[in-house]
Amino acid sequence: MTIRNTLRDHGQRYRPRMACLKKAEKVMLEMQDPKTGVKSQPQRLVITTIPHAITGEDIIAWLADRLQVETQEARNFGSMLVALGYIYPLQDHKRLVIKPDASLYRFQTPYFWPTQQWPVEDTDYAIYLAKRNIRKKGILELHEQEQYNRLHKWMNHKWDFIVMQAKEQYRAAKERKKPDRVVFECQERAYWVVHRPPPGTVSAMDYGLDRRIDPNAEETKTPDFYERIMIFTQQSIMRPRVKSSVSIGAMVKYCATYSSHDPFLSKCLPSNPWLTDDVTYWTLNMPNVEIPTTMRVERWTFSFGELLSDPRGRNDFRLFLKKEFSGENLAFWESCEDLKWGTAATMSEKAEQIYKTFLARGAPRWINIDGKTMEITLKSLKHPHRYVLDAAQTHIYMLMKKDSYGRYMKSPVFKDTLKKAICPDEHKFSDAQLEQNAKNRRPSLSPIVLRQLELEQKAKMAANVDITQLCRFTTPVPHLAVYSGISDFPSANASPSLPFLAHTTACPSPISVALDSTSASERRAEATEGEVEGNPAARVPAGGNVSKSRMALSLRRLLKRGCTPSTMFASLSPKCHSAAGTSSRIQPIGPDQPSQAPPRRIANFFQIKVDIPPECRIYPIESEDEDEENRAASRGGVGAKEIICPWESLTPQNGTG
Amino acid sequence: MSRWRRSVDELAARRRQQGECERAQEALSRVTSCFQQLAASLGSSADGSFLRDEMDETRALAQRICSGLSQRLVHLLSDCDSAPSGVEDRQVSERLWVVFLSALENFLSDLRKASDLIGRFPLTQRYDRRSLVNTGCIDGMVGVAARVASVQAPWITLEEEPSPDLTNHITGLEAMLSEMQLRVPVAFWSVEATQPAWAEARGELEESDDSLEDLMEVEVVSNNKMATCCQPPCCGLGCVG
Numbered sequence: 022m023t024i025r026n027t028l029r030d031h032g033q034r035y036r037p038r039m040a041c042l043k044k045a046e047k048v049m050l051e052m053q054d055p056k057t058g059v060k061s062q063p064q065r066l067v068i069t070t071i072p073h074a075i076t077g078e079d080i081i082a083w084l085a086d087r088l089q090v091e092t093q094e095a096r097n098f099g100s101m102l103v104a105l106g107y108i109y110p111l112q113d114h115k116r117l118v119i120k121p122d123a124s125l126y127r128f129q130t131p132y133f134w135p136t137q138q139w140p141v142e143d144t145d146y147a148i149y150l151a152k153r154n155i156r157k158k159g160i161l162e163l164h165e166q167e168q169y170n171r172l173h174k175w176m177n178h179k180w181d182f183i184v185m186q187a188k189e190q191y192r193a194a195k196e197r198k199k200p201d202r203v204v205f206e207c208q209e210r211a212y213w214v215v216h217r218p219p220p221g222t223v224s225a226m227d228y229g230l231d232r233r234i235d236p237n238a239e240e241t242k243t244p245d246f247y248e249r250i251m252i253f254t255q256q257s258i259m260r261p262r263v264k265s266s267v268s269i270g271a272m273v274k275y276c277a278t279y280s281s282h283d284p285f286l287s288k289c290l291p292s293n294p295w296l297t298d299d300v301t302y303w304t305l306n307m308p309n310v311e312i313p314t315t316m317r318v319e320r321w322t323f324s325f326g327e328l329l330s331d332p333r334g335r336n337d338f339r340l341f342l343k344k345e346f347s348g349e350n351l352a353f354w355e356s357c358e359d360l361k362w363g364t365a366a367t368m369s370e371k372a373e374q375i376y377k378t379f380l381a382r383g384a385p386r387w388i389n390i391d392g393k394t395m396e397i398t399l400k401s402l403k404h405p406h407r408y409v410l411d412a413a414q415t416h417i418y419m420l421m422k423k424d425s426y427g428r429y430m431k432s433p434v435f436k437d438t439l440k441k442a443i444c445p446d447e448h449k450f451s452d453a454q455l456e457q458n459a460k461n462r463r464p465s466l467s468p469i470v471l472r473q474l475e476l477e478q479k480a481k482m483a484a485n486v487d488i489t490q491l492c493r494f495t496t497p498v499p500h501l502a503v504y505s506g507i508s509d510f511p512s513a514n515a516s517p518s519l520p521f522l523a524h525t526t527a528c529p530s531p532i533s534v535a536l537d538s539t540s541a542s543e544r545r546a547e548a549t550e551g552e553v554e555g556n557p558a559a560r561v562p563a564g565g566n567v568s569k570s571r572m573a574l575s576l577r578r579l580l581k582r583g584c585t586p587s588t589m590f591a592s593l594s595p596k597c598h599s600a601a602g603t604s605s606r607i608q609p610i611g612p613d614q615p616s617q618a619p620p621r622r623i624a625n626f627f628q629i630k631v632d633i634p635p636e637c638r639i640y641p642i643e644s645e646d647e648d649e650e651n652r653a654a655s656r657g658g659v660g661a662k663e664i665i666c667p668w669e670s671l672t673p674q675n676g677t678g
Numbered sequence: 679m680s681r682w683r684r685s686v687d688e689l690a691a692r693r694r695q696q697g698e699c700e701r702a703q704e705a706l707s708r709v710t711s712c713f714q715q716l717a718a719s720l721g722s723s724a725d726g727s728f729l730r731d732e733m734d735e736t737r738a739l740a741q742r743i744c745s746g747l748s749q750r751l752v753h754l755l756s757d758c759d760s761a762p763s764g765v766e767d768r769q770v771s772e773r774l775w776v777v778f779l780s781a782l783e784n785f786l787s788d789l790r791k792a793s794d795l796i797g798r799f800p801l802t803q804r805y806d807r808r809s810l811v812n813t814g815c816i817d818g819m820v821g822v823a824a825r826v827a828s829v830q831a832p833w834i835t836l837e838e839e840p841s842p843d844l845t846n847h848i849t850g851l852e853a854m855l856s857e858m859q860l861r862v863p864v865a866f867w868s869v870e871a872t873q874p875a876w877a878e879a880r881g882e883l884e885e886s887d888d889s890l891e892d893l894m895e896v897e898v899v900s901n902n903k904m905a906t907c908c909q910p911p912c913c914g915l916g917c918v919g
Contacts, residue, residue: 073812131721159879173875179780180871189711196821204814
């Protein structure tokens with residue numbers, strides 16, 4: 022009685038198709054032809070000869086001739102036949118390769134062929150081990166002993182049967198003539214080397230997970246079956262069509278570009294780990310390695326997508342953008358990716374975060390997308406879902422691709438990376454070294470560990486977001502120093518906290534805001550954090566209650582140092598700084614700004630409480646908080662400029678904007 | 679008094695039946711292992727009509743043993759339910775049951791393989807022989823056939839049923855298997871092995887087979903030197919055989 026292992030079964034119990042088996046069998050049968058097949062010779066033993074032994078070189082020659090391939094290819098194919106178990110070596114029976122010399126091989130009998138329909142049973146293996154035990158009086162190899170003990174434990178209930186059967190099979194085999202007996206023993210041994218490989222070797226019969234449905238079974242023609250066919254054909258009809266010349270041209274171009282990078286078609290430097298068991302190639306190409314290889318860097322030049330999808334390439338690009346002060350594009354793109362691929366639970370939170378950081382007017386890292394896209398995005402942000410930022414993301418992606426990417430290719434950052442990239446020499450392993458490598462195979466880093474490292478890296482990056490990357494084109498908050506680039510700030514000896522301060526509160530200031538609004542307190546917390554760290558755009562720690570007087574204090578300090586409002590204004594206006602860069606949609610600045618602050622259309626979607634006109638703001642800064650609050654309360658239709666996301670619950674203070 | 683007598687009789691009868699089943703089980707093992715030897719040559723150069731006929735005969739014998747054994751086992755185990763019996767008795771019966779079912783499964787898998795192979799190498803035409811795999815086996819399996827013929831089972835001579843052809847045989851056995859499992863509830867995991875692990879290695883079973891080892895090892899070196907046939911036996915290049 023077989024106990025099926027239901028624990029790990031997962032309902033997957035059918036072996037997937039291994040199409041190679043049927044094809045290999047066809048070749049095998051052709052090899053048997055007495056006239057056109059492989060030449061066989063008798064194998065001389067002490068007491069007898071056994072026919073039908075074939076040499077490795079004969080096999081390779083026959084394969085090369087029949088399949089019209091080169092010798093090396095024929096050799097690989099021959100090795101595959103041996104690895105699958107259709108041919109077994111007579112010497113060195115544990116190494117399943119074809120040696121291109123006079124080493125002897127023999128064909129495996131069809132009973133022991135690795136076909137699809139007969140899964141290899143543990144019961145048979147147990148019987149085989151018991152038989153070996155009998156024959157060799159208990160001297161089994163280590164892995165065989167382990168397997169024996171394991172099977173004895175798991176199959177204890179049928180162990181009597183196993184031992185009985187083993188004895189009977191042993192006796193039955195003795196009834197055969199000696200040479201046939203030798204052959205049968207060799208066949209059986211070869212079969213089990215293929216299907217229960219000794220540790221440290223790779224089995225060619227490894228096929229991954231079992232399948233849920235039987236691939237050899239006929240599919241019943243239920244209505245559901247036909248429905249699936251119908252849906253499939255409908256979708257095929259709906260697909261957009263492309264001229265074959267175009268698509269073929271694209272494929273040719275792709276092949277030409279990537280052929281030298283394909284490990285199947287060209288050499289893998291230093292060596293292909295699957296062939297030589299040496300993992301240098303993988304170590305050199307880790308996702309976030311310091312120094313990339315030249316091949317990798319070359320791939321970045323193929324397309325923008327390649328650059329972005331390679332983590333090391335993306336880092337490089339990020340560095341370049343940092344120098345160009347347009348890092349918000351990449352940051353936005355990455356946040357969109359994060360939203361798309363993240364868990365559903367965090368989605369609305371993420372969407373909110375992204376909105377506040379990138380999309381809102383006056384956001385710290387405001388990205389520049391055209392009006393239509395912005396409108397669509399803001400509209401759909403009302404009901405956020407996974408793909409709500411797709412349009413904006415595509416726009417930014419195209420922006421980066423058409424503009425930044427080109428400049429990146431010519432930039433010193435890239436040139437530097439290219440210069441430093443390493444090109445390893447090819448390994449030349451001898452056979453003995455290859456065996457050594459095979460013995461020293463170790464499992465790679467657990468994916469859990471890798472994921473942890475990834476997350477740590479992300480957190481580190483988020484914490485270190487450079488404040489210089491804040492948007493220059495933020496809607497100016499005239500009553501607060503707008504970020505303008507530190508070097509340009511007129512009062513060089515201003516408290517260093519101020520510019521930082523300004524940046525973080527570049528969102529229209531929450532200074533005068535009602536304290537109970539969480540977003541404001543968040544932002545205040547941002548501000549205090551900002552004094553130390555800079556734009557917490559990525560990960561904002563939930564703010565504690567920071568007194569807003571601190572901010573007011575610093576502002577006071579600044580103003581006491583004698584910056585007149587006008588000069589401050591002038592220096593603070595973005596117009597002072599050349600708007601070189603990706604776009605030219607600079608918001609008009611100046612006192613008139615707040616009064617017409619959010620355009621009407623947006624005001625429909627979220628409330629913006631506009632602050633009192635800036636002139637009033639600057640002077641009475643020394644006034645106490647109550648004054649500010651009073652002022653905030655007594656708005657002539659204007660309130661604290663605070664961004665409330667459209668999907669947040671509406672507060673009673675209805676902004677009039 | 680008579681009740682005690684009856685129970686003793688019943689006990690004795692049961693013991694007898696169990697003994698019968700055990701012997702039948704051994705016979706079945708013998709037959710199935712011979713069948714495996716025969717099936718291993720299917721599709722090879724040793725394949726032929728003689729082989730196939732032998733296989734059919736072996737199959738038929740196995741079928742007779744199986745059917746008889748299954749009847750008796752079912753009878754034994756369902757009987758046990760009604761009559762009060764010792765725990766050991768029941769255990770013995772259960773062990774027989776599990777052993778028989780395992781043997782049946784094993785035999786079924788061999789039958790399926792054989793059926794598939796016969797389908798693939800039909801040998802109906804002369805040219806079919808060209809595609810037979812040259813495995814090095816040339817024996818006519820005479821010895822194996824003789825072994826099969828020597829099998830004794832208590833009821834073979836009694837019940838002479840016509841043997842079914844291969845596919846029907848397979849379906850019949852599958853039906854038997856499922857039916858048996860349905861009719862008698864036996865917790866097969868509660869059966870324990872009578873002998874400990876590695877016991878068979880310590881047995882003095884037959885004469886030692888060193889010559890076989892030598893033959894398998896000698897292959898290692900014999901490649902280039904086809905002329906000489908005398909090889910020193912212990913020249914295995916690390917091949918434990």
